[in-house]
Amino acid sequence: MSIRHGLLALLERGPRYGYQLRTEFESRTGSTWPLNVGQVYTTVARLERDGLVVPAGEDEAGHALYAITEDGRDELRQWFATPVDRANPPRNELAIKLAMAVGSPEVDVRSVIQAQRAHTIRAMQDYTRLKGQALEAASRRPGVFDPDDVAWQLVLDQLIFQAEAEARWLDHCETRLVRLAPQAAADSRPSPAAEPERPADSKQEEGAARNGGLRGALGRPRPRR
Known part of the structure; x- marks a missing residue:
């Protein structure tokens, strides 16, 4: 949102002072983007520095007024005529x-x-x-x-x-x-761990134990009926 150009648009309607600019800006936008007076005066000071506004005396209550210059009008016309750039979107x-x-x-x-x-x-x-x-x-x-x-x-x-x-x-x-x-x-599920390789003698001992147990079971005499 360009506060700079928003204030220029309000000043195009005639000289304004800081608090008046703030009130009219919020009235125009329904206070959707509230401003504080300090922010308004800081922006107006930059506009004056850039030659887009100038001091315009005081009103009857002693408020310092500012008026838009021709350079300010040119800047405002250019702003209205230029599409809002979408190449660098604001952070969401x-x-x-x-x-x-x-x-x-x-x-x-x-x-x-x-x-x-x-x-x-x-x-x-x-x-x-x-x-x-x-x-x-x-x-x-x-x-x-x-x-x-x-x-x-x-x-x-x-x-x-x-x-x-x-x-x-x-x-x-x-x-x-x-x-x-x-x-x-599926991607987060851990892959099954491979069974560690056991030494050969361990495998032989396990096989012998299994075979011995099987032979013992088969070699035992069956009970007589």
């Missing part, structure tokens, strides 16, 4: 967790998957409920276009689709593990 904690769990003798990977699936489905239900509330609120204002409401609905759609995809992926992982379980069990 769940994918890393499952990758490390496979082959770990102390971890039941299917239990990990099932616990995560239950959590993902609950999250998807929560997002769906929030979307229903957002649509209901919008229906009370027919004909009114509120950018924050529409943006929040788009964010919720993305979260719902992402949760659905994650649940399907977890189903796929479990199916694959079930299919590979017999092979994994």
